[in-house]
Amino acid sequence: MPVSQDQTGPGGLTPYLLAWRVTPLRDREVVDALVHPAHAAPSAALAQALAEWPGDYYWADEAGGRWLVLTRRTAVTRERWWLHAALFVLTLLTTTLAGAVLQGRAEVNDSWGLLRGRLVFSGDPLHALLGGLQFSIPLVAILLAHELGHYVTARRYLLDVSPPYFLPVPLWPSFIGTMGAFIRLRTWLADRRQLFDVGVAGPIAGFAVALPVLLVGLRLSHPLPPIDGLSGMVLRVGPDFLPLGDSLVTLLARWAVHGNLAPLMVHPLAFVGVLGMFVTMINLMPMAQLDGGHILYAALPRWHRRVALGFWVVVLGLGYWWVGWYVWAGLVLAVSRGRLDHPTVLEASRPLPRSRRWLAWGALALFILTFMPVPFRM
Numbered sequence: 307m308p309v310s311q312d313q314t315g316p317g318g319l320t321p322y323l324l325a326w327r328v329t330p331l332r333d334r335e336v337v338d339a340l341v342h343p344a345h346a347a348p349s350a351a352l353a354q355a356l357a358e359w360p361g362d363y364y365w366a367d368e369a370g371g372r373w374l375v376l377t378r379r380t381a382v383t384r385e386r387w388w389l390h391a392a393l394f395v396l397t398l399l400t401t402t403l404a405g406a407v408l409q410g411r412a413e414v415n416d417s418w419g420l421l422r423g424r425l426v427f428s429g430d431p432l433h434a435l436l437g438g439l440q441f442s443i444p445l446v447a448i449l450l451a452h453e454l455g456h457y458v459t460a461r462r463y464l465l466d467v468s469p470p471y472f473l474p475v476p477l478w479p480s481f482i483g484t485m486g487a488f489i490r491l492r493t494w495l496a497d498r499r500q501l502f503d504v505g506v507a508g509p510i511a512g513f514a515v516a517l518p519v520l521l522v523g524l525r526l527s528h529p530l531p532p533i534d535g536l537s538g539m540v541l542r543v544g545p546d547f548l549p550l551g552d553s554l555v556t557l558l559a560r561w562a563v564h565g566n567l568a569p570l571m572v573h574p575l576a577f578v579g580v581l582g583m584f585v586t587m588i589n590l591m592p593m594a595q596l597d598g599g600h601i602l603y604a605a606l607p608r609w610h611r612r613v614a615l616g617f618w619v620v621v622l623g624l625g626y627w628w629v630g631w632y633v634w635a636g637l638v639l640a641v642s643r644g645r646l647d648h649p650t651v652l653e654a655s656r657p658l659p660r661s662r663r664w665l666a667w668g669a670l671a672l673f674i675l676t677f678m679p680v681p682f683r684m
Contacts, residue, residue, distance in 0.1 A: 316376055319359065322352045324371075329652060333383070333466035334361075336496045337376040338653060346372040362464045366499070366656055373656075375496055377464045383492065390469045397449075397472035398442055400483035405441025406434040407477065408543060408574050414477055441574045442483070444519045446472075448512050448582040449487045452589070455511030456489050459504045466493040481543070486585065497653040498604040502662050505600030506669050509586050513672060516582025520559050523576025530569035539572045539580070549683035550580055551628075553587065555675045583676045588634065590673040592617050594642035595649075598673060603648040604658055605666040614646040628680045 316326055316337045326339035345352040356363060361378030403425065406412040411434035412427045427434045453470035460467035468490040475485050495501045530540055539550040539560070550572065552560075559579075560567055572580070590598040593614040603610040618635060625631040638646075658666075 317359070318355050319352070319374075319376070322349070322355065323374075330380070331494055333381050333493050334377050334379045334464055336652065337374070337378075338496075339374045339376060340370065341372045341374055343371065362462070364499070366497070366659075368656065377496065379464050381466075383466055383468075385469060387469070390471065393472040393474060394446075394470075396474040397484050397487075398446055400474040400476065401442035401445050402435055402438035402483075404477055404481060404483035405438030405574060407438075407481070408441060408541070408577070409434075409437050410542070411437050441578060444515075444575060444578045445482065445484070445581060448515045448519065448578070448585065449484070451515040452508045452512030452585065453487050453489050455507035455509075456504055459507040460489075460491060463496070463500050463504070465491060465495065465500070465504070467491050482581065495651045497651050497656040498607070498658050499656070499662065501600050501651055502604035502658060502666070505597045505604065506665060509590050509597050509669065509672060512582060512589075513586045513676070516579055516586065517555070517559075519582060520556065520576060520579025521563060523573045523579045524559055524563040524570070526573035527570050527576050529564075530571045537569050538567075539570050539576070541572050541574075541577050550577070551678040551680040551682060553583055553676050553678045555583055556580060584678060584681050587673065587676040587678060590669060590676070591621070591634075591638075592673075593621075594638050594646050596638065598669070599648055601666055601669050605663065607648075607654060611647045614648075618646055624679060628682065630681065 316323070316328070316339060319339065320326075322342055322345040324340045324342050326337055329336045329338070341348070341352070348356070356374075359376060359378075361376060363374055363376040366373040366375055403412065406427070407414065411429065412425055412431075414425055449472065450470065457467055457469065470487045470489050472487045473485040475483065477483060491504070495504070527539075530536060536547060536549060538552055539556070541548045541550055556579075557567065560570065564570070589596055590601075592598040592602040592610075599610065599614060602613055606613075618638065621631050621635045621638075625635070
């Protein structure tokens with residue numbers, strides 16, 4: 307195992323390097339290598355040597371010259387694929403049941419959902435479940451796209467990352483049948499570029515699936531007849547109505563599809579699209595270790611703690627209008643063990659590439675577009 311510059315270097319690359327540092331980790335080793343100026347283009351010889359490198363690499367430009375960040379895997383974690391598959395199937399089942407309830411094809415006979423109640427179908431159970439798939443499949447697809455964005459990007463950097471864990475729940479406390487999904491990064495990240503790429507990939511991938519779902523769902527929705535006290539988007543849940551909050555993207559989508567912002571009875575598919583925007587917004591909040599926190603730390607590490615604390619206070623203030631914000635403020639603290647700051651990376655001083663800075667502004671714009679001050683108006 308290479309441990310220093312004056313012993314074993316990074317294989318056949320040493321003739322093209324001025325200096326290097328090898329950091330051995332549990333799952334891989336990371337080599338930070340300063341390239342000789344004569345080969346920094348890179349030269350044909352270095353390009354050939356990189357083609358033979360048994361791992362991943364990328365370039366980093368710093369004040370002192372051009373660097374290579376090289377990674378090679380040293381261990382592979384055995385995944386419990388049966389667990390991930392079981393959670394996925396259970397989530398598909400619970401969200402399908404939720405879809406059947408939302409469409410009025412089934413109902414739960416008490417307020418505790420499936421915890422202690424009994425599901426009663428209004429007709430053929432198979433027909434009701436097939437209808438529920440119209441809700442569950444696009445919802446699970448959005449969650450899967452979001453997590454695969456993180457997962458594929460992390461695997462691209464040879465990081466030790468788990469497959470997605472889906473979280474199925476009964477129809478109480480979440481009437482949509484799931485609390486989302488997550489992945490686990492089980493290793494240190496080499497620098498802020500890796501942190502940024504892994505963090506931003508999920509919201510972009512999830513949004514890319516949620517937007518067409520929203521547009522198609524709005525096309526299937528119809529104008530709302532005059533009902534006292536109802537405006538904007540409204541979802542029928544059995545005999546009741548659930549007013550939905552708007553974001554800039556849902557307002558623009560409603561205008562694009564219907565040509566106005568008149569009250570709308572939304573199709574369950576449109577509700578899935580709204581949920582997709584909600585998931586994107588929540589993950590992009592610039593706090594702790596949410597995706598937005600990763601992006602903020604990668605772009606502005608010195609500002610992360612102050613911005614995170616300020617936004618957490620804003621979230622508490624928003625709880626005056628929607629009590630769910632108190633829940634999310636508490637969850638953020640619980641997941642981050644009471645801290646709003648962000649853990650460091652191996653090489654925090656390495657600057658973020660210029661291309662990522664533009665993408666960071668894009669992530670901020672996406673957060674603004676999807677932000678819902680009052681996601682659900684109870």
